[in-house]
Amino acid sequence: MKKNVSHFYFGYRVYEKSTENRTIDHTTIEMEVPVYSKRAGLFRNPAVRRELRQLDPERDYQRMVQLLVGYEFPFDITRALELALFHTYASPRTSALLMRTGEFEKHGQKRYDDTGILIAWFMQYGLNTETGLRAITHMNRLHGFYSIPNEDFLLVLSTFIFYPINWINRYGWRKLTTAEERAFFLFFREVGQRMNLTDIPETIEDLKAFTDAYEAEHFRYADSNRQVADSTVRIVEGWFPKPLRFAVKPVFSALINDKLREAFGYRRPAAWFCNLLEGSFWLRKWPLRWITFKPYPMLVENTVHRSYKNGLPAIEELGPTKLLAKEQRQRK
Numbered sequence: 001m002k003k004n005v006s007h008f009y010f011g012y013r014v015y016e017k018s019t020e021n022r023t024i025d026h027t028t029i030e031m032e033v034p035v036y037s038k039r040a041g042l043f044r045n046p047a048v049r050r051e052l053r054q055l056d057p058e059r060d061y062q063r064m065v066q067l068l069v070g071y072e073f074p075f076d077i078t079r080a081l082e083l084a085l086f087h088t089y090a091s092p093r094t095s096a097l098l099m100r101t102g103e104f105e106k107h108g109q110k111r112y113d114d115t116g117i118l119i120a121w122f123m124q125y126g127l128n129t130e131t132g133l134r135a136i137t138h139m140n141r142l143h144g145f146y147s148i149p150n151e152d153f154l155l156v157l158s159t160f161i162f163y164p165i166n167w168i169n170r171y172g173w174r175k176l177t178t179a180e181e182r183a184f185f186l187f188f189r190e191v192g193q194r195m196n197l198t199d200i201p202e203t204i205e206d207l208k209a210f211t212d213a214y215e216a217e218h219f220r221y222a223d224s225n226r227q228v229a230d231s232t233v234r235i236v237e238g239w240f241p242k243p244l245r246f247a248v249k250p251v252f253s254a255l256i257n258d259k260l261r262e263a264f265g266y267r268r269p270a271a272w273f274c275n276l277l278e279g280s281f282w283l284r285k286w287p288l289r290w291i292t293f294k295p296y297p298m299l300v301e302n303t304v305h306r307s308y309k310n311g312l313p314a315i316e317e318l319g320p321t322k323l324l325a326k327e328q329r330q331r332k
Contacts, residue, residue, distance in 0.1 A: 049072075064179070068183075069123045071296060071297050073173075090263035092218070093152065093218065095229075138315050140194075142320075153195060153197050157195075171282075185204045
């Protein structure tokens with residue numbers, strides 16, 4: 001095991017139970033945590049799973065999420081969060097807001113990168129480190145430019161819990177443990193608290209009941225849904241050579257459920273295509289039990305961001321350029 005203290009100082013909060021059974025937050029402590037190396041530059045380090053098994057999700061959920069996103073499932077969590085955001089476009093209220101901003105049409109790749117970088121900052125470094133605190137603060141600042149109902153935020157938050165859990169358990173090289181699933185829930189519940197959301201469900205079962213009720217009430221077809229979904233598909237098409245771009249939209253359509261396909265006006269691809277896609281994910285599982293081609297750990301700093309080929313911007317520079325510039329002028 002190799003330690004690299006220049007990368008990971010991880011934040012933990014110290015709590016004490018009061019006589020009134022309320023949890024009192026006293027302080028934040030930054031702790032040095034291990035940075036693991038691959039075996040022979042290719043093979044997974046079993047020390048990662050050993051640490052995960054030793055952690056308590058009620059206390060250590062931030063560290064557990066850090067290990068899952070940095071070592072165990074970086075590709076899977078990235079893909080799952082992409083689909084999570086795609087899921088939210090099935091609400092006409094959400095898609096209409098996104099259409100009004102014009103960000104998807106005019107600056108789609110930048111918006112994708114900015115969103116991914118902000119989320120990665122606090123997932124990889126923790127919510128209580130300087131980096132994590134700055135990322136959450138800036139995310140709240142960006143959301144403050146718009147009027148967004150609390151229940152819409154809760155729906156987005158729920159997708160960030162359910163999509164990684166469901167994707168990994170279906171396509172990952174191993175399934176999540178019950179403790180790891182609990183860590184995802186507790187992590188993003190705290191994210192919601194840092195976003196000043198209200199009425200956050202206390203259990204994952206209550207959160208599922210909320211999302212089912214929200215979708216039954218709000219998910220339906222709208223032109224804005226289709227336009228935002230198509231804009232997202234075009235972003236991903238740009239990642240591939242032209243001869244392969246035809247497959248991007250069918251892949252998205254195969255990976256979402258009937259409810260979303262109806263909301264976007266998409267058709268389910270042919271059975272042979274869906275089976276081929278499922279088979280490719282299943283074949284991928286077996287070698288990844290032992291080897292990984294991703295950096296160890298996967299970080300914002302060692303990930304390619306198409307909008308920032310010359311280096312990452314400061315956290316506070318992420319987001320809609322015009323809105324940030326307007327805010328700067330108003331402050332002067």
